[in-house]
Amino acid sequence: MRHTIPKIMLDRVSLPESAAVADSDAVPESETKMQAAGVRVTYGEKVALSGISMEIPARKVTALIGASGCGKSTFLRCLNRMNDIIEGCRVTGQITLDGQDVQDPDLDVAMLRSRVGMVFQKPNPFPKSIFENVAYGPRIHGLFDHKEDLERIVLTSLERAGLLNEVKDRLDEPGTSLSGGQQQRLCIARTIAVNPEVILMDEPCSALDPIATARIEDLIDELKSNYTIIIVTHSMQQAARVSQFSGFFHLGELVEFDSTEAIFTNPSDTRTKNYVTGRFG
Amino acid sequence: MSPTQTWQSRPETARRLQQRHRRNRLFRHLAATGLLLAVTALVMMLGALLTASSEAFTETRIKLTVRYDRPLVDPRGDASPESLEEGDYTAVIREAALQLFPQVASRTERRELIRLFSPGAAFRLKERLTSHPELLGNSEELWLAASADADQAFKSGLTGKEGERLTPFQTHLLLQFQERGALEQSFNTTLFTASDSREPEMAGVLGAAAGSFFTLLVTFFLCFPIGVTTAVYLEEFAQKNRWFDFVEVNINNLAAVPSIIFGLLGLAIYINLMHLPRSAPLVGGLTLALMTLPTIIITARAALLAVPPWIREAALGVGASPLQAVMHHTLPLAMPGILTGSIIGMARALGETAPLLMVGMVAFVVEIPQGFLDSATALPVQIFLWAESPERAFVAKTAAASLILLLFLIVMNALAVVLRKRFEKTW
Numbered sequence: 001m002r003h004t005i006p007k008i009m010l011d012r013v014s015l016p017e018s019a020a021v022a023d024s025d026a027v028p029e030s031e032t033k034m035q036a037a038g039v040r041v042t043y044g045e046k047v048a049l050s051g052i053s054m055e056i057p058a059r060k061v062t063a064l065i066g067a068s069g070c071g072k073s074t075f076l077r078c079l080n081r082m083n084d085i086i087e088g089c090r091v092t093g094q095i096t097l098d099g100q101d102v103q104d105p106d107l108d109v110a111m112l113r114s115r116v117g118m119v120f121q122k123p124n125p126f127p128k129s130i131f132e133n134v135a136y137g138p139r140i141h142g143l144f145d146h147k148e149d150l151e152r153i154v155l156t157s158l159e160r161a162g163l164l165n166e167v168k169d170r171l172d173e174p175g176t177s178l179s180g181g182q183q184q185r186l187c188i189a190r191t192i193a194v195n196p197e198v199i200l201m202d203e204p205c206s207a208l209d210p211i212a213t214a215r216i217e218d219l220i221d222e223l224k225s226n227y228t229i230i231i232v233t234h235s236m237q238q239a240a241r242v243s244q245f246s247g248f249f250h251l252g253e254l255v256e257f258d259s260t261e262a263i264f265t266n267p268s269d270t271r272t273k274n275y276v277t278g279r280f281g
Numbered sequence: 282m283s284p285t286q287t288w289q290s291r292p293e294t295a296r297r298l299q300q301r302h303r304r305n306r307l308f309r310h311l312a313a314t315g316l317l318l319a320v321t322a323l324v325m326m327l328g329a330l331l332t333a334s335s336e337a338f339t340e341t342r343i344k345l346t347v348r349y350d351r352p353l354v355d356p357r358g359d360a361s362p363e364s365l366e367e368g369d370y371t372a373v374i375r376e377a378a379l380q381l382f383p384q385v386a387s388r389t390e391r392r393e394l395i396r397l398f399s400p401g402a403a404f405r406l407k408e409r410l411t412s413h414p415e416l417l418g419n420s421e422e423l424w425l426a427a428s429a430d431a432d433q434a435f436k437s438g439l440t441g442k443e444g445e446r447l448t449p450f451q452t453h454l455l456l457q458f459q460e461r462g463a464l465e466q467s468f469n470t471t472l473f474t475a476s477d478s479r480e481p482e483m484a485g486v487l488g489a490a491a492g493s494f495f496t497l498l499v500t501f502f503l504c505f506p507i508g509v510t511t512a513v514y515l516e517e518f519a520q521k522n523r524w525f526d527f528v529e530v531n532i533n534n535l536a537a538v539p540s541i542i543f544g545l546l547g548l549a550i551y552i553n554l555m556h557l558p559r560s561a562p563l564v565g566g567l568t569l570a571l572m573t574l575p576t577i578i579i580t581a582r583a584a585l586l587a588v589p590p591w592i593r594e595a596a597l598g599v600g601a602s603p604l605q606a607v608m609h610h611t612l613p614l615a616m617p618g619i620l621t622g623s624i625i626g627m628a629r630a631l632g633e634t635a636p637l638l639m640v641g642m643v644a645f646v647v648e649i650p651q652g653f654l655d656s657a658t659a660l661p662v663q664i665f666l667w668a669e670s671p672e673r674a675f676v677a678k679t680a681a682a683s684l685i686l687l688l689f690l691i692v693m694n695a696l697a698v699v700l701r702k703r704f705e706k707t708w
Contacts, residue, residue: 082597082598085593085597110601110605112600113597113598117599117600118594120591120594120595120598124589124594127592127614136599136601137600140601140609141600187595
């Protein structure tokens, strides 16, 4: 099957209806998408996170910063229960998505992950074609009735991930043939193809060069009007550039959580101040 | 020593460096010697097999003009298949040969003359006449298989010395045939179209090959699904607890159990307990499956483990269930490795003799097995049987059968390589 896009197709590319209603200005400042209360994570004997509580605002970018091994990635993976697949990992405390308990044993984890998508540190496209990479989520969730619908979803997703123009002539080529930055945008397209509400990003730019990083950051900025984004990053500059809220993790604790502006200009904790000013970390 | 001299320029350093280079060279030489030894051994083995088997690939044939005399081949006189079945075809050959040598008169000499022909020649005439009844009463010219003794004597040049199993009169007769252009060597098709026989010139490997084929079919269709499912379960779903360790250790140990033990197990379970038929490919296959299963599980697990974990994470991240992640991504990516491991396991099963001896697949089987419940033997067992036979001609047959078995193994291993190259994906 060859996926060449007719000119007409490209004109028809549009956002899915459910996402199109989203408008960041219409959302009240206080709306909370996800909430964590007293989250504690242990790997066997080792305590990775102790009592994390935070409220993640809807349709904003929340950055989790901190030194390596401080638990920020572990916390991120709690939000879509990616820690389930890690042997010996135990999560206690409460995490809710729109008030619904994420930890509920009766909850379908696959459905949760379709609502809370994830972009990983290393770009990880499937060793399949670009088209199939994006089509995979819609396929397993049965999000379309006709082939044309699937094509529309794929093209829309690629468009919103800012990749369509670069790959529209080679949708049949393997996703792994793209450059690192393109691969990461392909992974973002794959994530948004199932129309999630929250996107978790685990250091999405750490394997990319500065130009590719800038493109991803622009993309994050565009995406925040439709999605709640939580990004783990090593780079404080990146946190400052893309996020509206920031949480500083230190040795498994959430030291401070506030608006990014406050964290960077007027931190209340000295450890946060030392970290953001580059004195340690 | 000046203070500016660095450790890199000291004499000790030069000595150490020299030693290091010497060790490198020594290792390279040792490795090359080892490789050379291995290649020599391989060449010697193949050379020995080829030389030993060369005789088995040709057969000696004698030309006769046979006449399907009604009184001889149609004793009931009604030309019915049953009547033709009872005909005396040895007599037909004898008459035809006597036509050529009218001087042969005494009973002893006539017996010696007929013993130049393989018993298979009479069978062949019977088969020809029953399938072409219109030949009844007519004559035709045929090349008939010579007996093993005549074959041996002809291959060693009819000197009368080497072919000492022939009487001087028989040697004389063969020379007569040769003079008349009625003696030739041709490619031995019997070796590939016949099953086992007491007569070396009538014995072939097809029966054993068919037995091996049915056996391996059972083994594969049992081992592959069970082995892969087990590997997927252990690698992707099972809790890594004490019970898991116990199972893992046992599977690894099973892979190292001597094959004859599996043979005994097969005998005890399938034949004594379940009363399945002895000597059947079904039982042989079930027994070899016991032996091959651990190998397939271990290689499949290794192949699954080699798939990068982020492929799995990517699938789970878009909301695939663990089963979907395995079926859509991990397993297809591991498949080349799993197939390679399975084929190598099957190749091992193909070469296995001991377990088959225990379940009775060591029988003398003249019929070519047609199914899973027919009595059968397998290629390596056939080699074992022929190696034990006293007739000299079986020496060459044994070597030829070994070559054929080796050929099968090479083909299977090549298939493994091809499949790997074909389906391997890079990421």
